[in-house]
Every structure is written in structure tokens, then in C-alpha cells.
Amino acid sequence: MSAADLPTVVLTGAGLVFFCAGAAGMVRFPDTHSRLHALTKADNLGLGLVVLGVMFQADGVVPVLKLTLIWILAIVGSAIAAQIIARATLPADLHEDDD
Amino acid sequence: MERVSVIDAARRGLVLSGVWLILTSADPGAYAVGAVTVAAATWLSFRLRSPRASPVNLLRAASLLPGFLWQSLLGGVDVARRALDPRLPLAPGWFVLPARLREGSPRVVLGGEFSLLPGTLVAGTRKDRFLVHVLDRTRPVEREFEAGQEEMREVFREVGS
Known part of the structure; x- marks a missing residue:
């Protein structure tokens, strides 16, 4: 095991814990909007930690930039998707007259 | 176009x-x-996004980044804790808060930001009010949202900065 492997194991391991927590929230939370909280927040943090961990294995600066960009695109995507799904599943008392 | x-x-x-x-x-x-x-x-x-749209204040946006990253870390920890707690401590509800940002990108960006911060999820606006879902109704959501909106007004140059 090289010196870089330890942070990789710790960070990706922590990231997987957050993915599991996100999945647990998806199953256990009572309604669509609460479930979206679990998916957006826990999974983004999980992905961020996995990305950070994998960076320790990266060879040069381009892979690091690529990993960072992937993370940014994933969080932007999930922030937008969460708003759209939240909007599409509004409870009746919040969208009665859309004018 | x-x-x-x-x-x-x-x-x-x-x-x-x-x-x-x-x-x-x-x-x-x-x-x-x-x-x-x-x-x-x-x-x-x-x-x-039109080329005429006023340019975003990137310096102000960059100055918000460390706080945003820290808060989104807390957001992940907070929701993970609630999801794994056997008692499932949730008090979900909705806040309807006045929108003081222009329509279009400023509102979408603020909505995205608050959808990643602890405990809040934005479902767009209706009649110039943001529809904000929260996991815990007892937290000071109004104040946090108002502060975030003020910062976003500076990023989009809707107030002097």
C-alpha cells in the first residue's frame, strides 16, 4: 500500500457511508420532498468524498481537474433536478391557482 | 434570439x-x-442566457464558495444523521417566503444553492414567493433564506456591492 492509498480508503469509505445514508433516507423518509433532501444532500457529499479520495490516485493535474468538473456537473445537475421534481410534485394546497 | x-x-x-x-x-x-x-x-x-444579461459578480460568488462547501457538508451530515437515526427525527413542512430576486437565472441559482444547503429544498416560486420545503420546521429558515437571498442579490448585481 502506498502513502496515497490511506486517504483514498478513508475518503471513499466515508463517501460510501453517505451514499448508504442517502439510500436509507430514500426508503425511510415519509414523502417525496423529504426523500429529495436525502438524495441531493447525502449523495452529493458522498460523491464529493469519493472524488476527493480518487484524486489521491490521480496522475497529474488533468485528471484532478476532470474529477472536480465531474463533481461540479453532478451537483449542478442534482440541484436543478431536485427543484424540478419538487415543483412537479407540489402538494395541492401550494399550487391551486398558477397565475 | x-x-x-x-x-x-x-x-x-x-x-x-x-x-x-x-x-x-x-x-x-x-x-x-x-x-x-x-x-x-x-x-x-x-x-x-442573453448576452445582454448583466455579468455576474464572480469575485462575490467566489467569496461565498468556502461557506457554501462547508454548509453543504453539514447538509449531508444532517440528512444522513436523520436518515440513519432509528427514531427518524423529522418535522417536514413548507415555508412560503418573499422572492426579492429577479426572475430567471438569479432565482434558479438561489433555488439550487438552498436545495444543497442543510434542511431546505426549493420548488420554484409562485406569485413572487419561493416555495421552500424543510426537513425541520423548528429551524430559523426565514433568516437563513433571507441572508442567502441578499448574498445572491450582490452576485447578480441587483444591489451595490
Whole structure:
């Protein structure tokens, strides 16, 4: 095991814990909007930690930039998707007259 | 679509070319596909955001980044704790809060930001009010949201900064 492997194991391991927590929230939370909280927040943090961990294995600066960009695109995507799904599943008392 | 100057198009095209080069590790085999993709993405970006739109205050945005990253870390920890707690401590509910940002990108960006911060999820606006879902109704959501909205007004130059 090289010196870089330890942070990789710790960070990706922590990231997987957050993915599991996100999945647990998806199953256990009572309604669509609460479930979206679990998916957006826990999974983004999980992905961020996995990305950070994998960076320790990266060879040069381009892979690091690529990993960072992937993370940014994933969080932007999930922030937008969460708003759209939240909007599409509004409870009746919040969208009665859309004018 | 409004008229777009060569300089505006070149500026956005350069940024998007940079994104493409990073994503493909600057593989020469991907140049041809990249040229078409960057052209299409540049065209789409002008459809979605006019070249006349006032430029974003990038320095102010960058100054918010450390706090945002820290808060989104807390957001992940908070929701993970609630999801794994056997008692499932949730008090979900809705806040309807006044929107003081212009329509379009400023509201979407604020909504995205607060959808990643602890305990809040934004479902757009209705009648100039943000619909904000929260996991815990007892937290001071109004104050946090108002502060975030004020920061976003500075980023989008809706107030002097």
C-alpha cells in the first residue's frame, strides 16, 4: 500500500457511508420532498468524498481537474433536478391557482 | 434570439472548449466531436442566457464558495444523521417566503444553492414567493433564506456591492 492509498480508503469509505445514508433516507423518509433532501444532500457529499479520495490516485493535474468538473456537473445537475421534481410534485394546497 | 457579437460568442466558446478538453483529457481523437459539441453548447447558452444579461459578480460568488462547501457538508451530515437515526427525527413542512430576486437565472441559482444547503429544498416560486420545503420546521429558515437571498442579490448585481 502506498502513502496515497490511506486517504483514498478513508475518503471513499466515508463517501460510501453517505451514499448508504442517502439510500436509507430514500426508503425511510415519509414523502417525496423529504426523500429529495436525502438524495441531493447525502449523495452529493458522498460523491464529493469519493472524488476527493480518487484524486489521491490521480496522475497529474488533468485528471484532478476532470474529477472536480465531474463533481461540479453532478451537483449542478442534482440541484436543478431536485427543484424540478419538487415543483412537479407540489402538494395541492401550494399550487391551486398558477397565475 | 438577440444578436450576439463575435466577442461574446468567442468568450463563451473558449470556456466551453476548456470544459471539453478537461473532460476528454485533451484527446486529439475527440477534437472533431468537441468542435460540434462546443458550437451547439455555445448556441444553447445564448438561448438560455442573453448576452445582454448583466455579468455576474464572480469575485462575490467566489467569496461565498468556502461557506457554501462547508454548509453543504453539514447538509449531508444532517440528512444522513436523520436518515440513519432509528427514531427518524423529522418535522417536514413548507415555508412560503418573499422572492426579492429577479426572475430567471438569479432565482434558479438561489433555488439550487438552498436545495444543497442543510434542511431546505426549493420548488420554484409562485406569485413572487419561493416555495421552500424543510426537513425541520423548528429551524430559523426565514433568516437563513433571507441572508442567502441578499448574498445572491450582490452576485447578480441587483444591489451595490
